[in-house]
Amino acid sequence: MKITAIKSYMTCFGSRPRVLVKIETDEGLYGWGEAYNHGPDRSIPPIVDYIFEMIQGEDPRRIEYIMLKLYQQFRFPPGAMGLAAFSAVDHALWDISGKAANLPVYMLLGGSVRDRVRVYAHFGGNDGVEAAEQAAALNEKWGFTAFKTGPYKISPDASRWGRVCSEAARYFEGIRVNSPEDWEFAFDAHAKIFEPIKALQLANALAPYDPLFYEEPLRPEYIPAWARLRSQMQVPLATGESLYGRWEFLDLIAAQGADIIQPDVCVCGGLLEMRKIAAIAEAHYVTVAPHNPMGPLATAVNLHFAAATPNFSILEYLLPGDNQWLDEPYLPKDGYLELRSDRPGLGVEVDEKLVSQDAYLHWQRTCPVRPDGSTGYI
Numbered sequence: 001m002k003i004t005a006i007k008s009y010m011t012c013f014g015s016r017p018r019v020l021v022k023i024e025t026d027e028g029l030y031g032w033g034e035a036y037n038h039g040p041d042r043s044i045p046p047i048v049d050y051i052f053e054m055i056q057g058e059d060p061r062r063i064e065y066i067m068l069k070l071y072q073q074f075r076f077p078p079g080a081m082g083l084a085a086f087s088a089v090d091h092a093l094w095d096i097s098g099k100a101a102n103l104p105v106y107m108l109l110g111g112s113v114r115d116r117v118r119v120y121a122h123f124g125g126n127d128g129v130e131a132a133e134q135a136a137a138l139n140e141k142w143g144f145t146a147f148k149t150g151p152y153k154i155s156p157d158a159s160r161w162g163r164v165c166s167e168a169a170r171y172f173e174g175i176r177v178n179s180p181e182d183w184e185f186a187f188d189a190h191a192k193i194f195e196p197i198k199a200l201q202l203a204n205a206l207a208p209y210d211p212l213f214y215e216e217p218l219r220p221e222y223i224p225a226w227a228r229l230r231s232q233m234q235v236p237l238a239t240g241e242s243l244y245g246r247w248e249f250l251d252l253i254a255a256q257g258a259d260i261i262q263p264d265v266c267v268c269g270g271l272l273e274m275r276k277i278a279a280i281a282e283a284h285y286v287t288v289a290p291h292n293p294m295g296p297l298a299t300a301v302n303l304h305f306a307a308a309t310p311n312f313s314i315l316e317y318l319l320p321g322d323n324q325w326l327d328e329p330y331l332p333k334d335g336y337l338e339l340r341s342d343r344p345g346l347g348v349e350v351d352e353k354l355v356s357q358d359a360y361l362h363w364q365r366t367c368p369v370r371p372d373g374s375t376g377y378i
Helices: 041-055 063-074 079-101 128-142 161-177 196-209 223-232 246-254 271-283 296-308
Strands: 003-013 016-025 030-035 116-122 146-149 184-188 237-239 336-338
Touching: 003 041, 003 079, 016 041, 016 079, 030 079, 030 296, 041 063, 041 079, 063 079, 063 271, 079 271, 079 296, 116 128, 116 296, 128 146, 128 161, 161 184, 161 196, 196 223, 223 237, 223 246, 246 271, 271 296
Parallel strands: 116 146, 146 184
Antiparallel strands: 003 016, 016 030, 116 336
16 A cells, blocks of 8 residues: 555634645545644645655555654654644544554554543633533533633733632632532643742642642743642643653653643644653653644544543543534543444544635734733733
8 A cells, every 4th residue: 555645625623724634545545634723824735745755655554654754854853833744644644544454543552441532621601600500501411521711810911910819719619619519620721821939829729629630831841840830739730732742741741740741633743652652651650631622633533542542531622513524523422432443544534525625714823912011921
C-alpha cells in the first residue's frame, strides 16, 4: 500500500475554522485527520502539500517511520503550525491503518483498557444558581456529571485581585450547593495570571469546594514556577494545552509541575506522540485529561487514545451541534462515549463533498485592555 495523495479542506466547527486532511492510497483506502486552529489557519494547507512531497509513495501503516521522517526532514522544530499539520497527517495514517486491519484504532494501540470514555462539558452562568441550572440541563439530556467553567466573575485585568478571588469562591459555592454532591467541576483560568502568588490565591479560594482540577493559571514557559505553585496548592493542578512534544512534557512532569497533563492530539504531533507523552506521565503517576475544544473528528481520535491509555482520566468534549460533515459523531450517553468495536479505523466518516465547499471563517484572539492601556492575556 502506498500514499498517492494528501488533500486539505477548510471547513468550520461552531464559530471557528477547521482544517481537515485526507490521505489517499493506491488500494482505495483513505484516512482523515483534523488540525488545530492556532491561526493563521490558511497556512496549514501549504504545509500539508509540503509534507506530501516527503511521504509520497510511503506505506501509510509505517506510522512511526513516517513521523520520524517528518521530524528529521524538517530538521528544525516544526512549531505550532507545523505540528498542527503533523497531527492531522498522523490521525489520517491511523485511520487508514485501522481500516486496513479491519480493526478500530484502539485495537492497534494494544486494545481497550476501558469499555467507555468519560467526558466533561463546558458550562457557565451569571451566578452559581444559573450555572447549576445549565449543568442540570446538560445532565438531563446527555448524562454529564463533570463540567468545566471559568473562575472569573469580574474582570481579572481591571479589578482588585482579592475581589476576583472572593467572587470566584462565591460562584463555586453557589454551584456546589445547587448541584448533586457527586458532580465534579473544573475551573480553567486560561493562563491569564502572570504572578504565581495570584494563581495560588485563586486556587486557595476555590479549594474549599473541591474542584476536579484547576487548569492553566500560568503561562507555560517557566516550568519552575509550575513546580513551586503545585507544591503549595491543595487542589489538582492541570496544564499542557500550550505544550508540544514529549520533551516539553517531560520537563514539566520531571519538575513535578502538574497533577494532570492536558496534551492536545491536534497540537502535539498526533496520536503517536500523545501516547509517548502519556507513557512518560504514567511512569510519574500523572494522569491525562486531553485538551479537546475541537471538532467531532478530533473527538474520535481522542476516544481511541482514551480507550487504550491506562492513565487517562477524562476527556474535554464539545457537543457537535448542527455539524453535518461527519456521518455519526460520537455522542455521550450517561456522560460517556461508547466504543465502536464494529467500525474500523476512527469509526467515523467525513462528507467530502460537503467539506469541499470552502467554509473558512476568519477567527483571531483578542487581548483585554487594562485600565492603564496595556494588554493582558485572553
